[in-house]
Amino acid sequence: MSPDRPLTPQQLLDVYRRMVLIRRYEDHLYLLFLKGQVPGTLHQCQGQEAVAVGVCAVLRADDVIFSTHRPVGHLLAKGASLKGVSAEIWGKAAAGGKGGQMHLAAVEVGAMPSNAIVGANVPIAVGAALAFKLRREDRVAVSFFGDGAANIGALHEGINLAAVKDAPVVFVCENNLYAASTHIAQSLRVTDIADRAAAYGIPGQVVDGMDVLAVHQSALEAVERARSGGGPTLLEYKTYRFKGHSRGDAGNYRSKEEFERWRQRDPVDLFRRRLLDEYQQSERDLEAIERACQADIEEAVAFTVASPEPLAAECFRHVFAD
Amino acid sequence: MIRNIPDSPAEQSSATRRLSMTEALRDALRVAMRADPSVFLLGEDLGVPGGFGGGFTVTLGLSEEFGHERVMDTPISEIAIVGAAIGAAMMGMRPVAEMQYGDFVFCAMDQVVNQAAKMHYMSNGQVKVPLVLRLPVGASGRGAQHGQCTEAYFLHTPGLKVVCPSTPYDAKGLLLAAIRDDNPVVFLEHKLLYGAKGGRKEKTSLDPMGEVPAGDYEVPLGTVAVRRPGSHLTILANMLMTHRTLTAAERLAAEGIEAEVIDVRSLVPLDLETIRASVARTGRVLIVEEDNLSGGWGAEVAARLGETSFDDLDAPITRVAAPDTPLPCAAALESVYVPSVERITDTARRLVQE
Ligand SMILES: Cc1ncc(C[n+]2csc(CCOP(=O)(O)OP(=O)(O)O)c2C)c(N)n1
Ligand SMILES: [Mg+2]
Numbered sequence: 098m099s100p101d102r103p104l105t106p107q108q109l110l111d112v113y114r115r116m117v118l119i120r121r122y123e124d125h126l127y128l129l130f131l132k133g134q135v136p137g138t139l140h141q142c143q144g145q146e147a148v149a150v151g152v153c154a155v156l157r158a159d160d161v162i163f164s165t166h167r168p169v170g171h172l173l174a175k176g177a178s179l180k181g182v183s184a185e186i187w188g189k190a191a192a193g194g195k196g197g198q199m200h201l202a203a204v205e206v207g208a209m210p211s212n213a214i215v216g217a218n219v220p221i222a223v224g225a226a227l228a229f230k231l232r233r234e235d236r237v238a239v240s241f242f243g244d245g246a247a248n249i250g251a252l253h254e255g256i257n258l259a260a261v262k263d264a265p266v267v268f269v270c271e272n273n274l275y276a277a278s279t280h281i282a283q284s285l286r287v288t289d290i291a292d293r294a295a296a297y298g299i300p301g302q303v304v305d306g307m308d309v310l311a312v313h314q315s316a317l318e319a320v321e322r323a324r325s326g327g328g329p330t331l332l333e334y335k336t337y338r339f340k341g342h343s344r345g346d347a348g349n350y351r352s353k354e355e356f357e358r359w360r361q362r363d364p365v366d367l368f369r370r371r372l373l374d375e376y377q378q379s380e381r382d383l384e385a386i387e388r389a390c391q392a393d394i395e396e397a398v399a400f401t402v403a404s405p406e407p408l409a410a411e412c413f414r415h416v417f418a419d
Numbered sequence: 420m421i422r423n424i425p426d427s428p429a430e431q432s433s434a435t436r437r438l439s440m441t442e443a444l445r446d447a448l449r450v451a452m453r454a455d456p457s458v459f460l461l462g463e464d465l466g467v468p469g470g471f472g473g474g475f476t477v478t479l480g481l482s483e484e485f486g487h488e489r490v491m492d493t494p495i496s497e498i499a500i501v502g503a504a505i506g507a508a509m510m511g512m513r514p515v516a517e518m519q520y521g522d523f524v525f526c527a528m529d530q531v532v533n534q535a536a537k538m539h540y541m542s543n544g545q546v547k548v549p550l551v552l553r554l555p556v557g558a559s560g561r562g563a564q565h566g567q568c569t570e571a572y573f574l575h576t577p578g579l580k581v582v583c584p585s586t587p588y589d590a591k592g593l594l595l596a597a598i599r600d601d602n603p604v605v606f607l608e609h610k611l612l613y614g615a616k617g618g619r620k621e622k623t624s625l626d627p628m629g630e631v632p633a634g635d636y637e638v639p640l641g642t643v644a645v646r647r648p649g650s651h652l653t654i655l656a657n658m659l660m661t662h663r664t665l666t667a668a669e670r671l672a673a674e675g676i677e678a679e680v681i682d683v684r685s686l687v688p689l690d691l692e693t694i695r696a697s698v699a700r701t702g703r704v705l706i707v708e709e710d711n712l713s714g715g716w717g718a719e720v721a722a723r724l725g726e727t728s729f730d731d732l733d734a735p736i737t738r739v740a741a742p743d744t745p746l747p748c749a750a751a752l753e754s755v756y757v758p759s760v761e762r763i764t765d766t767a768r769r770l771v772q773e
Contacts, residue, residue, distance in 0.1 A: 197561065278467040
C-alpha cells in the first residue's frame with residue numbers, strides 16, 4: 098500500500114527552498130513588525146514549516162488547500178507569490194486591501210481564501226472535494242486546521258460528511274499544543290486528535306510534524322487514497338509554533354523548558370542537517386538557496402511597501418459578483 | 420438586595436476611581452461574582468495562567484480570585500459556550516459567556532436565536548435564561564470576520580435584550596444590571612473603547628477614562644443617556660459612534676449649531692420616549708451607527724420615529740452608517756467604511772440647513 102517513493106535530489110532541494118522561504122519570510126515580517134512597519138494583525142508559523150511544505154509538496158497545481166488565520170506557510174508552500182502574499186498583508190492596492198493577513202488567497206495556485214473563523218474551512222474543503230467527485234475530477238482538497246479547531250462543531254460535521262461520502266479530502270491537523278493561550282490538555286481528554294478518526298470511520302495517523310520527510314510520506318499516502326476514491330484521512334502533525342499566538346503575544350503561558358525542547362527540533366535545521374549528512378548536499382548549494390530566498394523576500398517586501406494604497410472606491414467593489 | 424442606582428457618578432456615595440472600560444467591566448464582574456455565587460464566567464482563554472484574560476483582557480486576574488471553576492476556560496467551541504450558558508442559566512445560575520470576538524457568535528447562532536431567546540416564551544414562562552453574552556465588536560484593522568457590529572441581528576430577535584455601553588461608568592452599571600436581569604442579554608463592547616490601562620491597547624483606540632464608583636450600582640437596561648443638550652438637531656449614536664458624534668458636536672457648536680447627543684446605550688428595551696421628547700424640541704434627527712446601513716438599529720429607530728413623531732419633524736430622518744459592504748481590512752479602506760467625525764459633522768450641518 099505505502100507508496101514509498103523517495104524524493105529526487107531536485108525535489109529535496111525544492112522542499113528545503115520552500116521551508117527556508119517560509120521561515121525567512123516570517124522572520125522578515127517579524128522584524129518589520131517589531132519596527133512597527135506591519136499593519137493589522139499577525140499570526141506567524143515559524144516552527145510549523147515542515148507541515149505546510151511536506152503536505153503541499155505532494156499536491157498537484159490543480160489540488161486546492163483551505164488555510165486558517167495562520168496562513169503564510171500554507172500559501173507559500175502551495176506556490177503563492179511573495180508579492181501577492183505581501184500585498185494582502187500590507188493591505189495594498191495590488192491585493193485590493195479587503196482581506197488582510199488572515200485572508201490570504203492565491204486561487205491561481207489552488208490556495209483558496211484562508212479563513213479567520215476557527216474550524217470553518219473544514220466543511221468548505223469537504224464541499225470542494227464533493228464538487229471534484231461529482232464532476233469525476235481526480236483532484237483533492239486539503240483542509241489545514243489547528244488543535245484548537247478540533248473542538249469546533251463545524252469540524253465534526255464536515256469530517257463526518259466527508260467520511261460517509263468518501264470525499265477526496267485530507268484533513269491536516271497542525272497540533273502545536275496550544276490554541277491561543279490554552280494548552281491542549283485543557284481542551285481535550287485524548288492525547289492524539291488522530292484517535293478521533295476511528296469515530297468517523299476513516300484512517301487517522303499521528304506524524305512527527307517537525308520531520309518534513311515524514312510529513313511528506315504520510316501526506317503522499319493520504320492524498321493518493323483520496324485521489325483514487327479511498328476517501329478522507331485525518332492526519333495529525335505534532336508541531337510547535339516558535340512565536341506568539343498573534344502579534345504582541347509574549348507566550349507567558351508556555352514554559353522556557355518546553356520552548357527550548359521544541360526549538361531543538363527546529364524543522365528547518367533538522368532537514369538542513371539531513372540534507373548535508375544523509376543526502377550529500379553541499380553547504381554551498383544550501384547557502385545559495387538561502388541567499389536567493391532572502392533576496393527574493395527583501396525585494397518583494399520592499400516592492401510591496403512602496404506600492405500604492407487602495408483607493409476608497411475599492412471598499413465598494415466585489416460585494417456581489419457581476 | 421439593596422441596589423444603589425444613581426443617575427450620575429456624583430450621586431454615588433462611595434468613592435469613585437478613574438477607570439478604563441476594561442477595568443470597569445472587570446470591576447463589574449468582580450462585584451457580581453463576590454455578591455452572588457451563581458455568577459460564573461465561561462469562554463476561551465479567560466483564566467489561563469500567563470494568558471490573555473479573554474479576548475481583550477477583561478477577565479485578567481479573575482481566575483486568581485475566583486478560581487478556575489468560576490472562571491471557566493473552554494475549548495474553542497462557541498456552540499458549547501452559549502449552549503452551556505443557557506443550560507446553566509435554566510438551572511438558576513447566572514453565566515456570563517464571552518465570545519473572543521463578537522463575530523464568532525455566528526458559530527453559535529442557533530443557541531442564541533432558537534434557544535436562548537425563545538426558551539422562556541415557548542415554555543409559557545416556566546424557565547428563565549438569565550445569561551449575559553459579551554461580544555467585543557467594532558472595526559480594528561483585522562478585517563471582515565473580526566470587526567463587525569452585530570447588534571442588528573439580535574435586535575431583530577424577540578426575547579433578547581441588547582445593550583452597548585460607551586463609557587466606563589455605563590459599562591460597569593449596565594453589566595451589573597445585565598447579569599441580574601432574568602433574560603438573555605447581548606452585551607456589546609467596542610474594541611476601540613476598551614482603553615489602554617489594564618488592557619491590550621488597540622492601535623486606533625480612544626481610551627475613554629471615566630469616574631467609576633467602587634461599589635455596587637446598576638445602570639438600568641432600557642435607558643438612553645443624553646450626553647449633550649442642544650436645540651438644533653438630535654443625534655442618536657452608540658458605542659464608538661457616541662464619541663465621534665460628541666467630537667462632531669463640538670465642531671458644530673463652533674459654527675453655532677447645537678446638537679443634542681443621545682447615547683443609545685440600550686437598544687432592547689429602547690427608551691423611545693426620551694428620544695421622542697428630544698425630537699419634539701429639535702425637529703431634526705441624525706442617526707449614527709457603525710453597522711451596515713440596511714436593516715440596522717438606525718433603520719428601526721427611524722421607522723418608529725416616522726410613525727410616532729412625524730408631526731415634529733422638520734426634515735427627513737437621516738442616517739450615517741457603514742456602507743452595505745463587508746468590513747474591509749486595509750486602514751485606507753476601513754476609514755472609508757467606519758463613519759468619521761467629518762462625515763458626521765458634514766451630514767449634521769446639511770441636515771440643519773435643510
Ligand atoms: C470560531 C472562532 N473562535 C475563536 C477564534 C479566536 N481564535 C483565533 S485563533 C485561535 C486559536 C486557534 O488555535 P488552533 O486551532 O490550535 O490554531 P493555532 O492558532 O494554534 O494555529 C482562537 C481561539 C476564532 N478565530 N474563531
Ligand atoms: Mg494550535
